[in-house]
Amino acid sequence: xxxxxxxxxxxxxxxxxxxxxxxxxxxxxxxxxxxxxxxxxxxxxxxxxxxxxxxxxxxxxxxxxxxxxxxxxxxxxxxxxxxxxxxxxxxxxxxxxxxxxxxxxxxxxxxxxxxxxxxxxxxxxxxxxxxxxxxxxxxxxxxxxxxxxxxxxxxxxxxxxxxxxxxxxxxxxxxxxxxxxxxxxxxxxxxxxxxxxxxxxxxxxxxxxxxxxxxxxxxxxxxxxxxxxxxxxxxxxxxxxxxxxxxxxxxxxxxxxxxxxxxxxxxxxxxxxxxxxxxxxxxxxxxxxxxxxxxxxxxxxxxxxxxxxxxxxxxxxxxxxxxxxxxxxxxxxxxxxxxxxxxxxxxxxxxxxxxxxxxxxxxxxxxxxxxxxxxxxxxxxxxxxxxxxxxxxxxxxxxxxxx
Amino acid sequence: xxxxxxxxxxxxxxxxxxxxxxxxxxxxxxxxxxxxxxxxxxxxxxxxxxxxxxxxxxxxxxxxxxxxxxxxxxxxxxxxxxxxxxxxxxxxxxxxxxxxxxxxxxxxx
Numbered sequence: 001x002x003x004x005x006x007x008x009x010x011x012x013x014x015x016x017x018x019x020x021x022x023x024x025x026x027x028x029x030x031x032x033x034x035x036x037x038x039x040x041x042x043x044x045x046x047x048x049x050x051x052x053x054x055x056x057x058x059x060x061x062x063x064x065x066x067x068x069x070x071x072x073x074x075x076x077x078x079x080x081x082x083x084x085x086x087x088x089x090x091x092x093x094x095x096x097x098x099x100x101x102x103x104x105x106x107x108x109x110x111x112x113x114x115x116x117x118x119x120x121x122x123x124x125x126x127x128x129x130x131x132x133x134x135x136x137x138x139x140x141x142x143x144x145x146x147x148x149x150x151x152x153x154x155x156x157x158x159x160x161x162x163x164x165x166x167x168x169x170x171x172x173x174x175x176x177x178x179x180x181x182x183x184x185x186x187x188x189x190x191x192x193x194x195x196x197x198x199x200x201x202x203x204x205x206x207x208x209x210x211x212x213x214x215x216x217x218x219x220x221x222x223x224x225x226x227x228x229x230x231x232x233x234x235x236x237x238x239x240x241x242x243x244x245x246x247x248x249x250x251x252x253x254x255x256x257x258x259x260x261x262x263x264x265x266x267x268x269x270x271x272x273x274x275x276x277x278x279x280x281x282x283x284x285x286x287x288x289x290x291x292x293x294x295x296x297x298x299x300x301x302x303x304x305x306x307x308x309x310x311x312x313x314x315x316x317x318x319x320x321x322x323x324x325x326x327x328x329x330x331x332x333x334x335x336x337x338x339x340x341x342x343x344x345x346x347x348x349x350x351x352x353x354x355x356x357x358x359x360x361x362x363x364x365x366x367x368x369x370x371x372x373x374x375x376x377x378x379x380x381x382x383x384x385x386x387x388x389x390x391x392x393x394x395x396x397x398x399x400x401x402x403x
Numbered sequence: 404x405x406x407x408x409x410x411x412x413x414x415x416x417x418x419x420x421x422x423x424x425x426x427x428x429x430x431x432x433x434x435x436x437x438x439x440x441x442x443x444x445x446x447x448x449x450x451x452x453x454x455x456x457x458x459x460x461x462x463x464x465x466x467x468x469x470x471x472x473x474x475x476x477x478x479x480x481x482x483x484x485x486x487x488x489x490x491x492x493x494x495x496x497x498x499x500x501x502x503x504x505x506x507x508x509x510x511x512x
Contacts, residue, residue, distance in 0.1 A: 371491040374498040381502040
């Protein structure tokens, strides 16, 4: 952190996770009515205690809102509240690191928890002020001086490696990373950001997408548009509506990263089409974070990172004008047995694989991958809507792009 | 990626329809077509399928026109270096039409 006497400045990190986190903090501050200047970072006037308290309140509300969802218990049919499992958001018994304690309603009003809360507010006031910046230790993430360092866990940075000691059994070879309070704070709150996500709950896998835009101001403008299209459903926040032949409406969500991205682009297109700002909708670089978890009680998580660069994103304009590839085509395609005897599990697995291949092919402009979905496997073929298939192939592969 | 002319696309689509019909009787022909590695192999297998289509026409009341496959061979000769892309499009349509035939039969039953 640096700046003159009156302005707090947080520089951009040029890293997908922390840049999104800086943007998210700026967004939260704007929601509290704080003036934020976006210029290669964020700048704002020092916050008073009341503003910090409101910021903490806002974050606490988001924890409940984002990390929990309601579902029906199978045995009793009761509606119960569950944690959005498998995200590494619990650290040492607290949600999103040191920010908020896992407390029930009774404990919330106890003297101890009020004391802890005060401590948290004081910590954040310190973090977001000019104090304590001349320490003797150096943060591994931002490189600035700090008085106190925190160990970097997956809560702070989702793809951080563990210690070398735990990986190869060699003692005294520890490569544990440590960061300053500001980085720990930013890393922790980023889990609450408005990012498109989908959960393949059968495989306990989460997919999260992060836009990769170099200019923070542009990133902020894009994410504001993004926030408008996200919903708050249990297994994904990007939902398409499926209308059956009987006119029955059903919500559908993607179960892999490419279907999620395709579905998201469609939703953004559909909403922003009204204001005709096409360019702002089409972000062609994304970071995909895949978290493969286990049951929530186990702490081991596997996280994988991949950059998705969509080639020639402008081609979607032409496709979207007539067809929504995910809602009208991919989501209506399913594996169908050629002979009797295929089990339900095989059909479900092949449907998922085929949808992944089709979405990936469309997103990456790769017809070969797309065509793999049509291969007959395990006596099952792919069933797709004919008109949509014709339209898609002709716009994709025909010179003048018409049927 | 090669962009094709409108009439070439039509030919590929119609070829897919013929291949779907043949695959309904002889699914291994479709697998073999998928397995081809060169334009020459692909054309050779298309010729086999043409013969198969004629024999299907003789055995049953159903006529299978093989003209689209002959036209397809011309297109492959024109785009020899990118025959793989033609193969992908044709196979997508072939599988689609095979599925449609199977589906309509189960509906009929």
